[in-house]
Amino acid sequence: MAGKWRCSSRQPTEWLKGKVIGSGSFGTVHLAIDSSTGALFVVKSAISDAGITSLKNEASILENLDSPYIVECIGKDVSFAENGEIKYNLFMEYMAGGSLSDVAQNFGGALNEKLIRASGAVKLADFGCAKRLNDNKVSSSKMSSQRYNGIGGTPLWMAPEVLRNEALNFAADIWSLGCTVIEMATGRPPWGLDATSKNPMAALLKIAKGHELPEFPRHFSAEGLDFLQKCLERDPEKRWTSEKLASHPFVTGKPTYTTVCSRKEVAFSPTSVLDVASYDSEYDDDSCSQDELVSRVPISLKCYFMEQNFLLPKHASENQLDSSDNWITVRSR
DSSP states (O other): OOOSOOSSTTOOSEEEEEEEEEEOSSOEEEEEEETTTOOEEEEEEEOSHHHHHHHHHHHHHHTTOOOTTBOOEEEEEEEEOTTSOEEEEEEEOOOTTOOHHHHHHHTTTSOOHHHHHSOOOOOBOOOTTOOOOSOTTSOGGGOOOBOOSSOOSOGGGSOHHHHTTOOBOTHHHHHHHHHHHHHHHHSSOGGGOOTTOSOHHHHHHHHHHOOOOOOOOTTOOHHHHHHHHHHOOSSGGGSOOHHHHHTSHHHHOOOOOTTOOOGGGOOOOOSOTTOGGGSOGGGOTTTSOHHHHHHHOSSOOHHHHTSSSSSSOOOOOHHHHHHTOSOEEEEOO
């Protein structure tokens, strides 16, 4: 929802930087405290050009958002790193409960369907790779498609049309929602992949060019399976909108939806997209070199796969947490 710039009213002018609570390819996230009020918040910091660009994009996106379901931005500033480099900081609301991944780990790595469907104070965060659709006059259910260069994000959660660098609209987010529900239910990334997979580029080609869907949780109810089918239609025109999904019995808890599929009607995908037999012949691993596979990926993902864990988000190690126990006073420039 459109609203006034929200990164101003409570912006700290002097604050203490605490321990690292997260990290990624673009920068780090520290716990922080406002020296004047004692309020806790988090500060996302970046030094690299790519990281600063990402944080500035996130700040720009949040400038026009005002929703109780989005982590609040409370300010931004520029400081200096120990080596004298300019550091861009974005101040964000502190969510003490952690991420959904943290919650899942507390329940054995995956969430029961009742927990997935339960109401709670869940908020969206991390808009560094977000893109703004310019046609504000068109409703979200009829948003005209737009093409973008430099699409970013986590590839295994991306819709097939995004990996093919085709037209982009809100339907791509619905696909990602379905992938996230699968991750919540299974404790694993969609498509059955992990950091030890040997051919991630071939997997991306499978998502972009194949016909299968990620494997659905076999323990899900008929409502849950139907919800995933509505999210994970390969044809974006057939995917349900967020408005429709909000009234789905998987969300409302009211099993009144008349066309919910049965378990037998759900076509489960192979347990791994790396099953050679399920590949189209033109993408067979035996007939394509790695360079050829990379060249066929419609958008550049090379930097993404240079990271040690190509699927799993980077979290701060215990050593990182221990090394940041001392609070550091920071003043805005």
